[in-house]
Amino acid sequence: MMKKASKIKSISESQVRGPIHSFSETEIKSLRKKLLKWYDANKRDLPWRNIKGEDTNHKAYAIWVSEIMCQQTQVATVIDYYNKWMKKWPTLESLSNSSIEEVREVWAGLGYYSRGQRLLEGALKVQNELDGQIPGTAEQLQKKLPGVGRYTAGAIASISFNEATGVVDGNVIRVLARLRMIGADFTSKNVMAAMWDLANAIVDPDRPGDFNQSMMELGATVCTPQAPQCNTCPVQSHCKAIKQMDHLTRDPATKLTKSILSQPPLKKEEIQDIECAADGCTLCLDGPPDTNLGVMNYPRKPKRKPLRQQIHAVCIVERQLSQESEYLVVQRPDTGLLAGMWEFPSIEIAEGISPKKMRNKMDDYLKGTLNMTLKNVQKRRHICQFVHMFSHIQQTYELETMIIEEEEGDGCERSQESEDTPHHQWVSRSAFENQAVSTGMKKAFEAYNGRAITKKSGKKSKKSEMENGNAAKQRKLDSYFTKKEEKTSRYFTKEDS
Numbered sequence: 001m002m003k004k005a006s007k008i009k010s011i012s013e014s015q016v017r018g019p020i021h022s023f024s025e026t027e028i029k030s031l032r033k034k035l036l037k038w039y040d041a042n043k044r045d046l047p048w049r050n051i052k053g054e055d056t057n058h059k060a061y062a063i064w065v066s067e068i069m070c071q072q073t074q075v076a077t078v079i080d081y082y083n084k085w086m087k088k089w090p091t092l093e094s095l096s097n098s099s100i101e102e103v104r105e106v107w108a109g110l111g112y113y114s115r116g117q118r119l120l121e122g123a124l125k126v127q128n129e130l131d132g133q134i135p136g137t138a139e140q141l142q143k144k145l146p147g148v149g150r151y152t153a154g155a156i157a158s159i160s161f162n163e164a165t166g167v168v169d170g171n172v173i174r175v176l177a178r179l180r181m182i183g184a185d186f187t188s189k190n191v192m193a194a195m196w197d198l199a200n201a202i203v204d205p206d207r208p209g210d211f212n213q214s215m216m217e218l219g220a221t222v223c224t225p226q227a228p229q230c231n232t233c234p235v236q237s238h239c240k241a242i243k244q245m246d247h248l249t250r251d252p253a254t255k256l257t258k259s260i261l262s263q264p265p266l267k268k269e270e271i272q273d274i275e276c277a278a279d280g281c282t283l284c285l286d287g288p289p290d291t292n293l294g295v296m297n298y299p300r301k302p303k304r305k306p307l308r309q310q311i312h313a314v315c316i317v318e319r320q321l322s323q324e325s326e327y328l329v330v331q332r333p334d335t336g337l338l339a340g341m342w343e344f345p346s347i348e349i350a351e352g353i354s355p356k357k358m359r360n361k362m363d364d365y366l367k368g369t370l371n372m373t374l375k376n377v378q379k380r381r382h383i384c385q386f387v388h389m390f391s392h393i394q395q396t397y398e399l400e401t402m403i404i405e406e407e408e409g410d411g412c413e414r415s416q417e418s419e420d421t422p423h424h425q426w427v428s429r430s431a432f433e434n435q436a437v438s439t440g441m442k443k444a445f446e447a448y449n450g451r452a453i454t455k456k457s458g459k460k461s462k463k464s465e466m467e468n469g470n471a472a473k474q475r476k477l478d479s480y481f482t483k484k485e486e487k488t489s490r491y492f493t494k495e496d497s
């Protein structure tokens, strides 16, 4: 056991980090002052920044909710969800009395659905095991709360409990990488360890929460992934990436720009300040920077893994009753992608499968898995094909519809259900719209209703409006597939799992 520990230590000690990738004490003081001043004057007005009162436990709950929602989701999208959530569950205790179904309904459309489930589990744990008190340090938060990792723990502890601990999220990584010219793959353990060391070293001990938010705010609004606004950056004088570009673009062998040439050239010590002296440094760029990219050389993106490709046959089964139509929806398993969400009957199919086989497979699913025999099928049509993107999967949906005309209770025979039968039910249009349904299925319903599929809700793209015209035709499945020269309506939508 002892041997193993000393081996691990020697590996981490062998990671060479050149001194240009760290901050001096003087720089740290200056950075804190400049960033906090800038933050006080420029911070965005966000609902979780306006929590009134001295109740730190309540503040921690609100920050916890906002931080979990903001993971992998843009702040502009989160605001409405956050307000809705806090209106429904203003306290952690009220959340702990809710059901997973209610949580899924409020979370629907926000993506990465397990986040809502973890929040509910966390609330239950705090209420049942921790006397209703959220742990007050980053270490305990991470240890005790499900779904709370190092970043979220640091954010809650620094913002709500004033603990002087740093945070490292995507925005902070970008700012630090540019300030300190860290160009090695930031997903590596070594670079992440360096990022945490830097974040913990620079956090302001008097205003840790505000300081951490100022770093994140700078990354979100000024030091952005594309087109960073270096001219208005409050910490430009500490930025080594911009100094390096300034120096490199003066070299006639690379690229000269008028604005750079109008500035005095870097002094000798300033040049030393952007040249890493450490042999085998594990934080430097792997090779010379691309002057066309400018400061965007940092951070260096890891090579993206190719997206997993899946094809799904999706069938919107509508039964037309005397009053209104109902739609068949099935609940996904409790774990994995889109856990617990409701969807139209959906099955993964092999690439290149014939339309007839696809239809047979859907029939088998309805009959064999859901134990349903659908009678009086009046129409069965192919609607469109659309591509739905997850962070790691590209799903192509072959969307068809089946319309059943029936009297109440007729037209659909159900055999005995077993424990393995997925939960399924008939829901009205309004119930479907308020149910915990994934964005992909909402888009499928839009296409079915002849509405355009848009990449972002609320905005209709010209392309999708045009395509909507095609969707409205709703060609019959058979004719659609037999005429090879006909092209399908194809849409693209995006969601996180």
Ligand code: SF4
Binding pocket: 175, 178, 179, 222, 223, 224, 228, 229, 230, 231, 233, 234, 235, 236, 239, 240, 241, 242, 295
């Ligand atoms: S100067 Fe530019 S690259 Fe450097 S930290 Fe500021 S915005 Fe980012």
Ligand SMILES: [Zn+2]
Binding pocket: 017, 018, 021, 276, 277, 278, 281, 282, 283, 284
């Ligand atoms: Zn280096």
